[in-house]
Amino acid sequence: MDLTADESAYVAVTAVPEFGSRVSYADGVEVSVQDADGNNCSPVESQEARFGASESPHPITATAVRRVGPDEKTCEGAGTYYVLVERASAPESSQGAWDLELRVASEPALRSTRAVPTEPPRSWNSATPAPPTGERQRREGGASFHGARALGRGVWGDSIEPGETLFYRVPVDWGQQLSVGAELGSSGESGALGGGGASGESGGADGVGRGAGRGSGYVSSALVMSLMNPVRVGVDDADTAYDGKQKTAELDPLPPVAYENRYAPADEVAAMRFAGWYYLAVHLSADVAKKFGDDPLDLTLRVDVGGTARPGPEYAGSPVPAEEFGVTERDREAARRGEMAAGSGVDRGDDGRAMAALAAGGIGSGVVLLAILGGWAWVARRRVA
Numbered sequence: 313m314d315l316t317a318d319e320s321a322y323v324a325v326t327a328v329p330e331f332g333s334r335v336s337y338a339d340g341v342e343v344s345v346q347d348a349d350g351n352n353c354s355p356v357e358s359q360e361a362r363f364g365a366s367e368s369p370h371p372i373t374a375t376a377v378r379r380v381g382p383d384e385k386t387c388e389g390a391g392t393y394y395v396l397v398e399r400a401s402a403p404e405s406s407q408g409a410w411d412l413e414l415r416v417a418s419e420p421a422l423r424s425t426r427a428v429p430t431e432p433p434r435s436w437n438s439a440t441p442a443p444p445t446g447e448r449q450r451r452e453g454g455a456s457f458h459g460a461r462a463l464g465r466g467v468w469g470d471s472i473e474p475g476e477t478l479f480y481r482v483p484v485d486w487g488q489q490l491s492v493g494a495e496l497g498s499s500g501e502s503g504a505l506g507g508g509g510a511s512g513e514s515g516g517a518d519g520v521g522r523g524a525g526r527g528s529g530y531v532s533s534a535l536v537m538s539l540m541n542p543v544r545v546g547v548d549d550a551d552t553a554y555d556g557k558q559k560t561a562e563l564d565p566l567p568p569v570a571y572e573n574r575y576a577p578a579d580e581v582a583a584m585r586f587a588g589w590y591y592l593a594v595h596l597s598a599d600v601a602k603k604f605g606d607d608p609l610d611l612t613l614r615v616d617v618g619g620t621a622r623p624g625p626e627y628a629g630s631p632v633p634a635e636e637f638g639v640t641e642r643d644r645e646a647a648r649r650g651e652m653a654a655g656s657g658v659d660r661g662d663d664g665r666a667m668a669a670l671a672a673g674g675i676g677s678g679v680v681l682l683a684i685l686g687g688w689a690w691v692a693r694r695r696v697a
Contacts, residue, residue, distance in 0.1 A: 313345075313378075317390045318421040318628070321345065321378045324544035325397050326413040326457065327361070329369040331475060332598070333406035339363050341410075342398045343376045345387070353378040353387035360400075366533040366551070368597040370477045371456070375545045380421060413457070417543045417636055419586075420629035428625050432576035436489075436567045443493050443614040451613075451650050453478025453594065457544070460591055464647035465617050471608035472496075475598035479591060480613065483647050485621035485639040486569050486587040493562040494537045494594060496554060497610030529603035530555050536595045537561050542588030542636060548580045554597075556604055571625045586637045587624055589653075 315321055325343045329335055340362035345353040354376045361374035376395070378387050387393065395414070401407060422428060448469040454460045460479040472478055484490045534554030539547040550561040567573060567584050574585040594611065624638060631637050 313393045313395065313416060315378065315390060315393055315418075317388070318380055320380050320419040320421075321393070322375060322417045322419070322543035322545070323377070323395050324373055324375045324415045324417075325395075326371050326373045326415075326544075327399070328371045328411040328413070329406070330408050330410075331369065333369045333408055334404070335363045335367060335369050336402040336405050337362065337364060337367055339401050339405050340372055340399075341374050342400065343374045344396045345376045345378045346394045346396060347387045348392055348394075351386060353393065355379075361546070362400075364533065364536075366536050366595070366597045366599075368475065368533075368536075368595065368599060370475075370536075370595040371593065373540060373544050373546070373593075375543065377545075415457075415544065418632040419543075419637065420627045420631060423626040423628045429572040430575060432572055432574075432581060433567060433570060438565045438567075440562070440565050441489075441491050441616050441618060443491070444616055448612055451480070453480055453611075454652055455479065457591060458653050460589075460653050462643075462647045462649070462651050462653075463592075463613065463615050464644070465615055468613045468615065470611050472594065472596045472611045473608045474596055474601035474604075474606055476608075477593055477595040478611070479593050481589045481591050481653065482615060482617065483639045483643040484569055484587060484590050484617055486571075486624040487622035488587075488617055488619040489568045490539075490566055490590060491563065491616045491618075492537070492539065492592060493560060493614045494535060494550070495610075495612040495614070496535045496552070496559045496561075496596070497612075498558045499556040499604040499607075499609065528556060531597055531599045531603055534597045534600050535559065535561055536597070537563070538593045538595075539563055539566075540591045540593070541583050542586045542590065544591065545583050546579075547583040547590070554600060554604075568619050587639050588637050589643070 313321055323343060323345055325341055327341045340360055342360040344359070347353060359374050359376045361372040363369070363372060378393055380388070397412065399410065444465060444467050446467055448467045450470065451461050451463060451468040452470050456479055460481040463480050463482050470478060482490060531554045533551045536549065536551045538549045541547055548563045548566065550563050552559040552561040564580065567581050569584050569587050571585060573581050576582045592613070596609065621639065
């Protein structure tokens, strides 16, 4: 990456193992940004992402950063910087190649630091808000960041198959506070969602199909929900075990989006540092199929975006991609309409498999955005709308 002296660069690496492959708890990827002498630019040597307790193959994302500012003493100045991606796999894990997607975002320096606090907020409303209620509306999840389905405040539903990962995105402006809960239906219900109903309800005329209950057992970390900020830095995770009955997972209370959150020692607070699109990745462990069959299960998301939007900091230049750290009226309309991410460059064949796409383009100051979307087997099972 060719960077100027006054831009922070965020590199997100998403690794996608082949559907049905074997992964262990500690398998994952590490990513770091280095200068021309091999010195690491991140506060720690590298950032990592692991598959964790679910031990189920699904997309995982790790990020690294080159920061600029008066307190940053490494990787100063303009020049060429390097991204190092490393994979960790246990000997007993599948050794097949993983597809990678690399994304770079650039944040300019502030026009003036005098009007922006340099300490994290001392207090904020940490009470869990009452989740939205009402009729559940159909919003089919996407198969990747590029196909993430837009959501606003409300109750949304889809069905999810064992081994599948669904992506959503929520616009959160400066000063606003996001909360999300996920509900997984019982194994006695099919995942065919129609116009209404809540997670776990029986189907019929409302469009939620009936299914014969079958299977028994227990799957730890069956449903894993991950929240990432606009540059795909992990904010928080929530998971739940599954025994065939409806289950719920909720993210911990998060602070309102503020520039000064970046100075907080807690990672989940520091990650709420940008306005923009926040991403949800919801994964259902492949082990659910072994215990309860491979029929899809009902998934309900309760999304709340509270607080009044306020103006953000004044940057000295333009973020890259443009409008990266903000929410526009166009974004809010996309959430109301449930649009997929624009310019994904991803097409689907008749079997639902993502077709190969390669996109590369300059994104300012010589930084190059490289997105490699191979023939990902993990979306081969996705149903075509």
